[in-house]
Amino acid sequence: xxxxxxxxxxxxxxIPCLDLKDGRVVKGTHFEDLRDAxxxxxxxxxxxxxxxxxxxxxxxxxxxxxxxxxxxxxxRAADQxxxxxxxGGGINTTADITAILRAGADKVSMNTAxxxxxxxxxxxxxxxxxxxxxxxxxxxxxxxxxDGTTEISLPDGSSCWYEVVTHGGSRPTGIDAILWxxxxxERGAGEILLTSMETDGTKEGFDIPITExxxxxxxxxxxxxxxVGTLEHFYEGFVTGKADACLAASVFHFGELTIRDVKEYLxxxxxxxxx
Amino acid sequence: MMKIxxxxxxxxxxxxxxxxxxxxxxxxxxxxxxxxxQSADGIILPxxxxxxxxxxxxxxxxxxxxxxxxxxxxxxICLGMQMLMDESEEHGNHQxxxxxxxxxxxxxxxxxxxxxxxxxxxxxxxxxDDPLLFGIPDESYFYFVHSYYVSCPAAYRLCETGYIVPxxxxxxxxxxxxxQFHPEKSGDVGLxxxxxxxxxx
Numbered sequence: 001x002x003x004x005x006x007x008x009x010x011x012x013x014x015i016p017c018l019d020l021k022d023g024r025v026v027k028g029t030h031f032e033d034l035r036d037a038x039x040x041x042x043x044x045x046x047x048x049x050x051x052x053x054x055x056x057x058x059x060x061x062x063x064x065x066x067x068x069x070x071x072x073x074x075x076r077a078a079d080q081x082x083x084x085x086x087x088g089g090g091i092n093t094t095a096d097i098t099a100i101l102r103a104g105a106d107k108v109s110m111n112t113a114x115x116x117x118x119x120x121x122x123x124x125x126x127x128x129x130x131x132x133x134x135x136x137x138x139x140x141x142x143x144x145x146x147d148g149t150t151e152i153s154l155p156d157g158s159s160c161w162y163e164v165v166t167h168g169g170s171r172p173t174g175i176d177a178i179l180w181x182x183x184x185x186e187r188g189a190g191e192i193l194l195t196s197m198e199t200d201g202t203k204e205g206f207d208i209p210i211t212e213x214x215x216x217x218x219x220x221x222x223x224x225x226x227x228v229g230t231l232e233h234f235y236e237g238f239v240t241g242k243a244d245a246c247l248a249a250s251v252f253h254f255g256e257l258t259i260r261d262v263k264e265y266l267x268x269x270x271x272x273x274x275x
Numbered sequence: 276m277m278k279i280x281x282x283x284x285x286x287x288x289x290x291x292x293x294x295x296x297x298x299x300x301x302x303x304x305x306x307x308x309x310x311x312x313q314s315a316d317g318i319i320l321p322x323x324x325x326x327x328x329x330x331x332x333x334x335x336x337x338x339x340x341x342x343x344x345x346x347x348x349x350x351x352i353c354l355g356m357q358m359l360m361d362e363s364e365e366h367g368n369h370q371x372x373x374x375x376x377x378x379x380x381x382x383x384x385x386x387x388x389x390x391x392x393x394x395x396x397x398x399x400x401x402x403x404d405d406p407l408l409f410g411i412p413d414e415s416y417f418y419f420v421h422s423y424y425v426s427c428p429a430a431y432r433l434c435e436t437g438y439i440v441p442x443x444x445x446x447x448x449x450x451x452x453x454x455q456f457h458p459e460k461s462g463d464v465g466l467x468x469x470x471x472x473x474x475x476x
Binding site: 010011012013048053075078079082083084101102103104105106126127128129130131132190191219220221242244245274 | 288290291294295298323324325384387389390391392393394395396416418420421422438457459460461462463465466
């Protein structure tokens, strides 16, 4: 019995995501009493107090010259947070990975760069360990049947396959999401951060069919992202979607929910969380 | 102020460990210089990455570590803990430092049990009176990221955690300690563990 109780203890993770530009948070937040609401480290510290299990910084800085700011920022965050930190956006080479990890990040996530050069996953995993390398995968539904893709049933009775998109969701690649997830795992990715363009920004809940399909097809943790609006949505992501972690931005930034609200709710529904 | 040598062998993120030690009230020094290691009040062997690469990079200071371990308190973190053991099966069999009897095995994935074991899990105190655990409640949550685990005799098991199998999430032999989790990434309770280690030094 003891064995079973112990095995149940690994908690499901709640992860706030901060979008950054030139070292500043670009979306607004509800923390009006922050000295400077645009400061990502200060905001991350607030989420730490609420019980965040990790923090994700997504850098959307356009220009290469300004990317130095993210390295300085990570150093400052690592100096104050003592919490796992994932950084994504604009990471293209093992030198980029080295700089981000040396600054104090624990994991790097790669999206477009991994599609364009899948070897970066293998090289990164070989150099730094699989636990550092997160495949960020943006997907959309494609209803036009195509050979070699994975058919997934949708709740309304129809079916589709999910296509990987890059460049912030703007560029379809023709790549099947399930096959790509499996390839990334084989190449050494230690986690998949899955964002569905169908649900992102809708607040109608995570895209459960693809979340469940990726979680079942792989043996590495899957982080569900895109579409969360209510407490119930988190529950669905974990229980129906089989996600290991749920990521959210706006519901936390605008104060609709706190991380503690989410965790207390999940605990009452029997989902193991760190409170 | 206590001087704590953080062993730099070119792998992993040392910044959080450095800041954690500073915050816990000691003076950290990141080094691979044997003289500096020998003169420290305590030693931290951090580590992220593959076992064989870690051992390879550690070879220039292996003798130095073996000579001071047991006299100066030593804390291995994550891969640093695994390297204290006899042997690991990560990418073939590789010899460790053999400072604590035991070996390192791969988690066999099970349905709904992903590998790596990544996230917050609880530690059960197998040696509740040990000074490293002062003030840390039994079943506290710590942050874990690993695909291999330590199997060792009960006499050296400081803490146990269950994931796929029950395993040693912390080990101890005299003044030699190892923790599989990351105290430097485990918030306040992690900082308290680092503080306790400094107290032992």
